[in-house]
Amino acid sequence: MTQEQRPTRAGLDWARAQAFLAQERARFTADHPRSAALAERARGHLLFGVPLHWMNDWDTPFALHVDHACGAQVTDVDGHTLVDFCLGDTGAMFGHSPAPVATALARQASRGYTTMLATEDAAVVGEQLAQRFGLPVWQFAMSATDANRYIVRWIRAATGRKKILVFNGCYHGTIEDVFVDLVDGRPVQRDSLLGQVHKLLDTTVVVEFNDLAALEDALKAGDVACVLAEPVMTNIGMVLPEPGFWDQAQRIIRRHGTLLVMDETHTISTGPGGYAQAHGIAADALVLGKPVGGGVPCAVYGMSAELAARAERAKREAPPGHSGIGTTLTGNMLAMAAMRAALTEVMTPDAYGHMLGLAQGLADGLRQVIARQGLPWCVTQVGARTEFQFCPTPPASGSEADRSLDGELEHLIHLGLLNRGVMITPFHNMMLVCPQTTEEQVARLTSALDEVLAQITPLR
Incomplete structure (x- = not known):
């Protein structure tokens, strides 16, 4: 089976996707000189160059370094402010520094x-x-x-x-x-x-x-x-x-x-x-x-x-x-x-009310983007947690879910989103909203995903 024939890549132009990935890696490198310098410095004394080895799972050319985080936003050491839908992989589910x-x-x-x-x-x-x-x-x-x-x-x-x-x-x-x-x-x-x-x-x-x-x-x-x-x-x-x-x-x-x-x-x-x-x-x-x-x-x-x-x-x-x-x-x-x-x-009922409504809007927006790009993917939501998966219907078991994973495709999409000011969890395609997340930030995510997917699907 060739790369293009993998079930998770149905509807994609993998040659365009690889060209896009090279472009995005060059863009990230050019835009993050301070992170690059700190990553080089950390390599001298930190195992794998980071405080925790899976901080490298973002698949950026080098580790992104954060200056500060507040609410639904993270600002890196190069001054870029990212809308954060990762939220510390759930640790900051109620926003950074509530x-x-x-x-x-x-x-x-x-x-x-x-x-x-x-x-x-x-x-x-x-x-x-x-x-x-x-x-x-x-x-x-x-x-x-x-x-x-x-x-x-x-x-x-x-x-x-x-x-x-x-x-x-x-x-x-x-x-x-x-x-x-x-x-x-x-x-x-x-x-x-x-x-x-x-x-x-x-x-x-x-x-x-x-x-x-x-x-x-x-x-x-x-x-x-x-x-x-x-x-x-x-x-x-x-x-x-x-x-x-x-x-x-x-x-x-x-x-x-x-x-x-x-x-x-x-x-x-x-x-x-x-x-x-x-x-x-x-x-x-x-x-x-x-x-x-x-x-x-x-x-x-x-x-x-x-x-x-x-x-x-x-x-x-x-x-x-x-x-x-x-x-x-x-x-x-x-x-x-x-x-x-x-x-x-x-962790109040009011906070959840805001988060659940926003997550439903995010799930709906993701479905619209995926349909517009003609991809056979599904969207699953559990409260404030939303995810898109590279399969037509939600998996019913761990084995089915495992077959829908595609690390190369995930990281390509995630890097494209990062370069457009949006961050989602580096493991599969999970997104969280928090009490400080706004409808405008959700729209920014769906717009960025639409732009990324348009770069890796066949030209129309």
Whole structure:
């Protein structure tokens, strides 16, 4: 199969696309001399030249360096202001530096950062989380990765079961247990998981999303502690649950004595209580990272009263010694202040009302652009999160979603958008709107995408 014959490239002129990419890379280089100089400087002491290696996934000729970010905009060190629909890959889903969080952090900055002691903010945050998500007992972490790791450990301790089940193509941060894929229907430990020495297939079961028969079969032995899932898969391209999937899945999970963990780190885009609350999914535990502190590093995980009682009993009955479920900075004073402000003043129904309406307009605009350019692509929306995928209809499983990915095409489009003052997430084609995003900025995105696609489709 030639490059042009790849299913994701139907309707494109790949020769024009490659010429466009060369032009856009030259344009970026010419327009960003300060970023180029800083990238060269950073290469001397930072692994891969960046603070976090996947900062290179933007596929720019060198790392873009930011000067400041506020609301729905990012300004780079060369003075270009970009409309930001990436929003820190969800970390800044409620805008960069939301005023209530900034005020809370400034106040707390002179009152202590970390003491390994409780504060009033912690009590308020616990109450807010219980009210919002319907789970009564909560703990904290520094990232969703850690929150997922911690809740899995608590559940294993509470149930005495070692196995967990995940859906093919899932992403729950970098918790090692989940890096198992289905390849031609067989579970395979992901080759890209660097440094992993333990055999994950002994304790991790993987099935396709939306496959109820496979879920039933995987749980019938009664040895799976929990199903760890996003209610909508979001990190391999969005995969929506089919009608009735979660109703039936919950019955299967309960029947086999397995617990259900909802990772709402991305699907909090649905509404104030997340996707599970909005769609009647009664989880035993819930994880939320990135946006819960307005972008400040922190995460939360909650559990039902029954699970909390079992977890506490397991801890009391365990031999004395350090449990390791947490870190010294967990629940630090800065994070608690940020979460209190975010939960009470930022993640409000009014903010969601603005975001959801704007995201619907964005989804409609994307569909119009795609239709105008004659491309067989689809658009999927989950609350404030919108994505276009290189397939005619939304995928129903991780395997289907994987086949619709095309890294070269994604990066070509993303670079074209960057050069036109618009930034979307570098992984697949995900876009978020925040409370500060405007209709004019949405129109700027759709106009820029229209311009880019016109450069890579056949001349008319």
